[in-house]
Amino acid sequence: MGYEEAGREGSVEPSSGVPAAVLEHVFDDPSQGEPGRDRVGVHLVWEILLLGGLATLGWLLWRADSDVLRGDNLRTLLVGLVGLGLLALAAGLSLRTAAPNLAVGPVAVAAALHYAEQGDQGLAESVGPAVAAAALGGLALALAVVVLHVPGWAASLAGAAGVVVYIERRSAPVLVQGDYDPGRSAGYLLAGFAAVAVLGGLFGAIRAIRRLVGRYRPVTDPARRRGVVAAVVTALALVGSTVLAALAGVLLAANGSGTVTPAPGLDWTVLAIGVALLAGTSAYGRRGGLFGTLLAVCLVIVFQAYARARGWTVDRWTVGGVALGVGLLVTRLVETYGRPRPDSTDKSEPVGDGTISTGWTMPRSQPVDTWPPTLQTPAAPQPVDPWRDPRWEDSPRRWEDGER
Helix, strand or coil: CCHHHHCCCCCECCCCCCEHHHHHCCCCCHHHCCCCCCCCHHHHHHHHHHHHHHHHHHHHHHHHCHHHHCHHHHHHHHHHHHHHHHHHHHHHHHHHCCCCCCCHHHHHHHHHHHHHHHHHHCHHHHHHHHHHHHHHHHHHHHHHHHHHCCCHHHHHHHHHHHHHHHHCCCCCCEECCCCCCHHHHHHHHHHHHHHHHHHHHHHHCCHHHHHHHHHHCCCCCCCCCCCHHHHHHHHHHHHHHHHHHHHHHHHHHHCCCCEECCCCCHHHHHHHHHHHHHCCCCCCCCCCCCCHHHHHHHHHHHHHHHHHHHCCCCCHHHHHHHHHHHHHHHHHHHHHHCCCCHHHCCCCCCCCCCCCCCCCCCCCCCCCCCCCCCCCCCCCCCCCCHHHCHHHCCCCCHHHCCCC
């Protein structure tokens, strides 16, 4: 059977005679998940709903207290948005690689405490050591995850416990010593965060990048190693996630009321992961939206401002828990309607004992029902003795007569 027969059910490339379905998925590794392009329609629909909710809450906030959206109050609100946005990016980055980093909250609080104590030495001198320590901690976490091949949430939870020990060495709020005011560059910070969030979502929608980032996501036994490439990508994501969390902590400390209260920071972790899931990032890894992170962060920040304007007592645990619950429902929708279409996968099977040298496989020929069944081989004829043929005899044989 040739390639022409293999392409009867679909189109065939005229230059090579290879089915288009084969060429479409020739670079897909079936061991990394379903071949084919993930659908983004479910993300776009959800992001339209997020945009509608953001517009509604913004209008309600304007009616409740329009001063929040003016002057210094607006700049403080925007810096807080960027701080939470960096935490959401940190959580989303680790989620996309299927190795969720639960230490982002404690890392942010530890970095905020360090900046509060060392801020009078200058921005570079106070932020640099915090970022370096976060990078080293993220590298240690990454090595534990990819070398031992253990779940990221479990290893990062152990790392979070170690960071909480560092935080609990202080028993009283720490006064911020630095004079850095991020409100003066709130617009630039917001533009930078928006660019990173949107470009990251757009690049993450490209099939090659999405499959590369999500290689650590298990497809069979979760305890099976996913290869060197998956380990390297996951390690880089965990290091980047920890560094982003440290930068978020510094920004939130500089934008705060002047003091940083020692706290475990797990409420920040719940809020960050909840916002990342609310944005459309799958809890299983790999899949995520385009503009979801920016919209989800804006939605949560505007809701918190609206709650304060109405006098409601809503803490981070409450907001994070609700966002986490809704985000899990979004994950189910993303995994159900975001996977490749069933008819877009390559259904070809290898011929014979395996594959062709080019790596392509050929579909097995279908049985033809109109063929007649195989005829039975007739038995070999018995030799006939010509002298025993009755035509040579016209009377009974004497030697066989009974009168003999």
